[in-house]
Amino acid sequence: MLVLALYFFMAKIITTKNVTKKEVITQHAAVLFRQKGFAGTSMRELAEKLGIEASSLYNHIGSKSELLQTICFAVANDYNSQLEKTELSNEKVAVVIENIIRFHIHMMLHRFDEVFVANHEWKQLQEPFLSNFLLQRKSYEAKLIALIKKGIQTKEFVNINPHVAVLTILSAVRGLEFWQRHKKNLEQKSLEQDIVYHLLNGLKK
Amino acid sequence: MLVLALYFFMAKIITTKNVTKKEVITQHAAVLFRQKGFAGTSMRELAEKLGIEASSLYNHIGSKSELLQTICFAVANDYNSQLEKTELSNEKVAVVIENIIRFHIHMMLHRFDEVFVANHEWKQLQEPFLSNFLLQRKSYEAKLIALIKKGIQTKEFVNINPHVAVLTILSAVRGLEFWQRHKKNLEQKSLEQDIVYHLLNGLKK
DNA sequence: TGCCAAAACTAACACTTATTAGTTTTTAAA
DNA sequence: TTTAAAAACTAATAAGTGTTAGTTTTGGCA
CATH class of the missing domain: 1.10.10.60 (Homeodomain-like)
Structure with missing residues (x-):
């Protein structure tokens, strides 16, 4: 059988x-x-x-929206809490800025998907989450701007528009989005070093 | 009546x-x-x-897709033809790079919507347009990388990874996307000058 | 005016969407 | 082994999608 x-x-x-x-x-x-x-x-x-x-x-x-909310605010929280920690250190402003740049690079490389989504898809958030998110981002930028201003006062930085400088830095670091494609081709440390150097000391000799 | x-x-x-x-x-x-x-x-x-x-x-x-294609390739063509023009000049590499940065800033400010869409929505292109678009972008970046290399050889630039430098520059300029929000608050010329200076000479004194 | 192509319309198609209701299966503890 | 909760399933809903077909209106030229 x-x-x-x-x-x-x-x-x-x-x-x-x-x-x-x-x-x-x-x-x-x-x-x-x-x-x-x-x-x-x-x-x-x-x-x-x-x-x-x-x-x-x-x-x-x-819901689907809830997924987006979770992703966006998890990222936002991580950036905010790291900034609060870093701000309080007694280092020179240039060092603080350098640390923040390095943290952004770290997030781009290790939390790529979430960071990318928070950067690109936040517009699809529904109210009141959309307003909340934008408010957080504005406050984050404001803190960075204040830092650059301080650096100009202490003569560490050139007399640049602090708002422009912050946008340039944040955007440059976001360029790592494109870098994911060639991830293997380059050591992370030298990548990080080149970006930090470029933003702080420029391209010209 | x-x-x-x-x-x-x-x-x-x-x-x-x-x-x-x-x-x-x-x-x-x-x-x-x-x-x-x-x-x-x-x-x-x-x-x-x-x-x-x-x-x-x-x-x-x-079709709807056709609209996206039209937008993306119009932008790509404009960048490509401008680069071809600029490349052929007999200026020093640093000046050529500066001109390219200025052109990117100009596009961001004056063709905002199209440039933004080409930057963010190209992924939604259908084949064979998607492959074509990526190919064009890769070739554009390759030309810029070659320029930076030349600048390093002529001792105009510091010994940075040219690939990283190009990504940093392109991304920094894309930061103007965020600038649209505060468009009125700043003169375009000084904005342009600050970004160019930051990328070429750095933040530090 | 009469005529024709350009460009608008209405109505419908075939699909896809996020989400819900109700049911069955699975898991793990008693 | 029984039992209850967790987590899967099937089936359906209502709304929205890009697009097509067929019809009517419009604007300019003979």
């Missing part, structure tokens, strides 16, 4: 300890949102990456 | 001479694509901005 048994398994989200399923979903969402944008990513697509059905996502998350 | 006449007018796309309706549509599309992203913008939304119905758009354009 032949017994033929067929087993069907339901797919399940794989988690390792200390990582909730919500966090696994959010991380996958970050990758997709980076690759295809928030509006360009569907919940079915996200579910497929996780090996489950779209409707099953809602056992773990509230 | 009272005669009551009701007139209904069909909306029409307003054009001034030397501007085709297709160009008017494309310009409005650029604004919307910048504000809400390509995937986040619907044809009905675009049509509404123009005061017509969505289906009427198709008397003038082929």
Whole structure:
């Protein structure tokens, strides 16, 4: 007698300890949102990456928007708390600025997907999250501007428009987005060193 | 006797001479694509901005994708032809680089919407346009890298990784995206001067 | 005026979207 | 082994998508 048994398994989200399923979903969402944008990513697509059905996502998350909110504010919080720490040090302004640049580079290289999404997709946040996010960013920039001003007063920096300098620095560091493509071709340390040097000392001899 | 006449007018796309309706549509599309992203913008939304119905758009354009293609390649062409012009000059490398930076700033300030869309939404291009676009960008960057290398050889520039320098410069200039918010608060000329100075001579005294 | 092409319209198509309801399976503790 | 919660499933909803077909209106020229 032949017994033929067929087993069907339901797919399940794989988690390792200390990582909730919500966090696994959010991380996958970050990758997709980076690759295809928030509006360009569907919940079915996200579910497929996780090996489950779209409707099953809602056992773990509230909504698609919530995913974006989680990503954007996690990044914003990390930048803010690091800045608060760094600000309080007694180093010279040039050193503080250098440390901040290095932290930005670190975030770009190690939290790439989330940072990218926070940089590019925040516009898709719904109110009141949109306003909140913009407010946080403005306050962050204001702190940096104040630092540059201080550096000019202490004669450490040239007499540049502090607002312009901050934008130039922040944007230059964001250039690492493009760098991901050639990640392997260059040592991280020398990359970091070149950017910091370029921004602080310029290109010319 | 009272005669009551009701007139209904069909909306029409307003054009001034030397501007085709297709160009008017494309310009409005650029604004919307910048504000809400390509995937986040619907044809009905675009049509509404123009005061017509969505289906009427198709008397003038082929498809939504075509709009994105038009925008991205118009920008790419402008950058490419300007670079070809500038490269051929007999100026010192530092001057050539400075001119290129100034051109980028000019594009950011005067063709904001199109440049922004080309920078952010090119990923949504369909093949073979996507590959074509990436190829053009790579070749553009390669030319800039060669220029920086030349500048290092002629001892005009410090011994920096040319690839990193190009990315830093291009990204820094893209920071003007954020500047649009405060457009009125600063003279364009001094803004331009500060960025050029920062990138060529650095922040430190 | 009469005519024709350009450009608008309405209506519909076939799909895709995020999300919900209700049901079944799985997991883990009692 | 029973039981309850967690987490998967199927099926459906209502709204929105780009685009096409067919029709009507418009504007300029004969």
